[in-house]
Amino acid sequence: MKRLPLLAAALLTVPATLTAQTGPTDPVFSPAAVRAHVEFLADDLLEGRDTGSEGHEIAARYVASQFDGLGLKPAGDNGGWLQRITFQKTEPASTPATLTVTGPAGTKNFTHGGDVLMGLNAAEPHLDVTAPLVFVGFGLENARLGLNDYAGLDVKGKIVVTLRGYPKGLPSEEGAHLSATKGKIAESHGAIGMISLGTIQSMKARPWARMVQFANDPDFTWVSPEGVPFDAAPGLRASASLNDPAAEAIFAGAPGSIAAIRKVADRTGGKPKGFALRTSVQIKADSVSQRVTSPNVVAILPGSDPKLKDEYVVLSAHLDHIGISPAKPGDAPDKDRINNGALDNGAGIATMLEVARAMAQAPDKPRRSIIFLASTGEEKGLLGADYFARHPSVPVKQIVGNVDLDMPLLFYPFTDVIAFGADHSTLGPIVAKAVAPMGLKLSPDPMPQETIFVRSDHYMFVKQGVPAVFLATGYANGGEKAWGEFLGGNYHHPGDDMKQKIDWEAGARFAEANYRITRAMADGDTPPLWFDKDFFGDLFAPDATKAAK
Ligand SMILES: [Zn+2]
Numbered sequence: 136m137k138r139l140p141l142l143a144a145a146l147l148t149v150p151a152t153l154t155a156q157t158g159p160t161d162p163v164f165s166p167a168a169v170r171a172h173v174e175f176l177a178d179d180l181l182e183g184r185d186t187g188s189e190g191h192e193i194a195a196r197y198v199a200s201q202f203d204g205l206g207l208k209p210a211g212d213n214g215g216w217l218q219r220i221t222f223q224k225t226e227p228a229s230t231p232a233t234l235t236v237t238g239p240a241g242t243k244n245f246t247h248g249g250d251v252l253m254g255l256n257a258a259e260p261h262l263d264v265t266a267p268l269v270f271v272g273f274g275l276e277n278a279r280l281g282l283n284d285y286a287g288l289d290v291k292g293k294i295v296v297t298l299r300g301y302p303k304g305l306p307s308e309e310g311a312h313l314s315a316t317k318g319k320i321a322e323s324h325g326a327i328g329m330i331s332l333g334t335i336q337s338m339k340a341r342p343w344a345r346m347v348q349f350a351n352d353p354d355f356t357w358v359s360p361e362g363v364p365f366d367a368a369p370g371l372r373a374s375a376s377l378n379d380p381a382a383e384a385i386f387a388g389a390p391g392s393i394a395a396i397r398k399v400a401d402r403t404g405g406k407p408k409g410f411a412l413r414t415s416v417q418i419k420a421d422s423v424s425q426r427v428t429s430p431n432v433v434a435i436l437p438g439s440d441p442k443l444k445d446e447y448v449v450l451s452a453h454l455d456h457i458g459i460s461p462a463k464p465g466d467a468p469d470k471d472r473i474n475n476g477a478l479d480n481g482a483g484i485a486t487m488l489e490v491a492r493a494m495a496q497a498p499d500k501p502r503r504s505i506i507f508l509a510s511t512g513e514e515k516g517l518l519g520a521d522y523f524a525r526h527p528s529v530p531v532k533q534i535v536g537n538v539d540l541d542m543p544l545l546f547y548p549f550t551d552v553i554a555f556g557a558d559h560s561t562l563g564p565i566v567a568k569a570v571a572p573m574g575l576k577l578s579p580d581p582m583p584q585e586t587i588f589v590r591s592d593h594y595m596f597v598k599q600g601v602p603a604v605f606l607a608t609g610y611a612n613g614g615e616k617a618w619g620e621f622l623g624g625n626y627h628h629p630g631d632d633m634k635q636k637i638d639w640e641a642g643a644r645f646a647e648a649n650y651r652i653t654r655a656m657a658d659g660d661t662p663p664l665w666f667d668k669d670f671f672g673d674l675f676a677p678d679a680t681k682a683a684k
Contacts, residue, residue: 162493164646166639169545172201172485173642176454177477177633184476185458186355186512186519187222187427194454194484198432198509201488205495207434210506210528217430220522221358222512225257227351228421232262234375238414239388243381247420248350250381254374255354255422257364262420264373266294266327268385268412273298273400274317274329279670280305282313288409291325294373294416296385298396299337304403308556309670311586318368328373328418332382332393335401340584343378355515357522358426365521373418388413429455431519432509433528436494438657440502447533448656449506449601450490450649451520451592452483452540453513457627475632478621482642483540484509489646490653501657503535510592513541520592524599535662536562537603538652539593542626544608545641546617551576551609552648555587559669560602561682562656569655570648581610582618600676602663606649608641 175181175197181190199216202209211218232253234245245251256262272284274297282302297317301310321329333343356365377385382393389412396407432454438444456476466472475481491507494500506528512518520539527534552575557563567577580587588594593603608614625631656663664682665672672681 162497162650164489164493164643164650166643168489168492169482169485169642169646170637170639172488173477173481173637174633176481176484177475179473179475183458183474184454184456186429186455186515187224188458190458191429191455191511195430195432195509195511198454198484198488202432202434202491202507205491207436207491207495207507210433210435211431216432216434218433218523218526218528219428219430220511220519221426221428222355222515222518223257223358223364223424224353224355224427225255225422225424226353227255228260228423230421232418232420234381235417236381236384236387236414237417238385238412240384243384245381245384248347250378252346252350252376253418253420255420256372257354257356257422257424258366258369259372260422260424262373262418262422264294264328265415265417266292267415268296268330269293269409270296270389270396270412271321271409272407273301274321275301275313276320277313280309280313282406284406284409285320285324288411290321293326294328294330295321295326296330296332296412297321298334298400298407299331300334302404302406303336303401306670307583307586308588311589312671315589318371318374322368322370327371329371330374330385330416331376335397346376355512355518357512357518360526373420375418385412385414385416429511429519431511431523433523434491434507435528436491436501436505436507438502438504439500443502444504445533446503446535446662447506447529448503448653449508449534449537449596450487450540450653451508451510451537452487453480453511453519453592454484454509455511455513455515455519456480457514460629471629474627474629477632477635477637478544479542479626479631480513480540482543482545485642486540486543486646486649490650493646493650494653501654503657503662505653505657506534513592517592517595520595524595524601531599531601534596534601536656537593537596537601538649538656539591539603539605540649541591541605542607543642543645544614544617544621545637545639545645546621546635547613547638547641549608549612549614549641549644550574551578551611551614553578553580553607553609554604555580555607556593556597556604559671560663560665562602562604562663565655565659565663566604566606566652569651573644573648573651575648576609576611578609578611581615597671598675600679602665602672606652608645
């Protein structure tokens with residue numbers, strides 16, 4: 136799963152009553168088969184499967200070879216299994232970026248990695264922007280949700296200053312989606328840069344000290360087949376995040392203090408009003424870019440129903456992980472720095488491969504066609520899935536639904552599943568019905584504050600109008616503890632490896648659950664549909680047939 140604010144074992148055997156009654160044609164899922172895939176993918180030899188690395192290339196060949204052995208159809212470039220993507224990788228140059236504030240209190244200088252974190256601009260390797268500042272509250276705009284933070288403000292040619300996140304009380308998935316589009320909103324009003332400030336809530340969830348740890352991580356974006364690096368808001372030239380000393384400097388002489396604004400923002404429904412600041416900033420940031428390539432791996436199982444086989448269900452899982460952590464001063468020479476990503480997301484890929492096997496070998500094949508997508512660049516910002524959803528193997532209009540598998544926590548005999556995004560489409564009821572025969576319940580999102588709906592590959596399908604869910608093991612029967620321990624422990628650490636106490640029986644059951652879900656999507660007379668008046672359905676699939684909720 137893609138890192139954000141923060142994301143974190145009990146072992147029992149599955150009671151017999153939790154095992155579904157199997158019919159004569161129901162496939163059997165093997166714990167050993169799930170383990171075998173993860174064992175290969177999480178091997179140190181693959182060095183954490185970083186996007187663009189040889190380890191990820193080896194993993195991609197493994198998945199392709201599995202697809203081949205199952206008799207699936209290649210659906211990558213030129214009749215092959217791989218959809219090769221060019222990425223532009225941009226890193227800070229050796230001269231650290233600076234931000235200089237000028238205003239009623241004089242001039243103050245800040246350096247990247249201290250009290251400011253500067254974004255990079257690959258299109259301007261020697262970025263040098265000076266502009267006045269305008270505070271725009273949360274910087275959001277949406278008529279349906281009553282948000283119009285730019286009303287009465289002139290930000291043309293200026294740099295906007297926004298609070299992170301969204302007003303308290305807004306539905307979290309809608310809020311997270313809108314937050315992710317702040318740059319585009321600012322650009323649409325003519326702003327040329329954006330500065331973000333923490334709220335009381337966001338600073339608790341993601342303290343400055345933690346943000347600074349990622350200060351020198353490279354930025355990735357995909358490059359279009361025409362050679363153009365993707366940029367959602369190319370008009371925004373400069374971006375930065377500010378810690379308190381820098382935030383206070385830009386509010387010098389302002390009608391309201393940042394502390395007072397944060398208090399307003401901390402109330403339910405609190406929407407601090409914007410105003411022009413009396414300061415301006417100069418942002419200077421040098422960067423170096425290079426191009427790397429990395430593939431998605433794509434296969435199709437053709438549908439068996441002549442009428443429905445031109446509709447496709449996508450089962451996706453990301454194959455990339457975060458590679459090797461840089462050495463820190465004082466590290467022991469033999470310190471393990473390989474992020475093996477056994478659960479994130481070796482386990483998701485293993486699940487997908489076992490679902491593919493069961494479908495390919497089923498005597499009754501799914502009615503709709505199935506696309507199996509092992510994506511790259513997920514940890515860099517859901518990039519491989521975004522590229523695929525914009526350059527799919529089949530017209531996107533023919534893709535009727537997506538289930539994404541990311542980081543299933545296979546530590547305990549789970550008795551419920553979570554389908555992030557289930558409230559927006561008939562996928563909720565489809566999932567609930569599909570897993571019921573296994574004695575599994577569909578639970579509501581137990582961690583809405585994590586906004587997981589916008590944090591994995593399925594969100595990129597949502598943005599192309601495709602109903603999608605992200606399937607995970609639930610909080611019941613030891614799940615809550617396992618989630619807490621993992622997100623606070625081995626998540627995105629070298630400890631996410633085969634030494635963990637993984638419950639492979641749970642792996643087999645998770646594969647069965649996803650087999651049942653994917654089959655239900657592929658076999659139903661009606662494809663998955665957005666619900667009537669759903670925020671995401673209306674936004675991304677305004678013309679699609681909707682279902683009553
Ligand atoms: Zn991850």
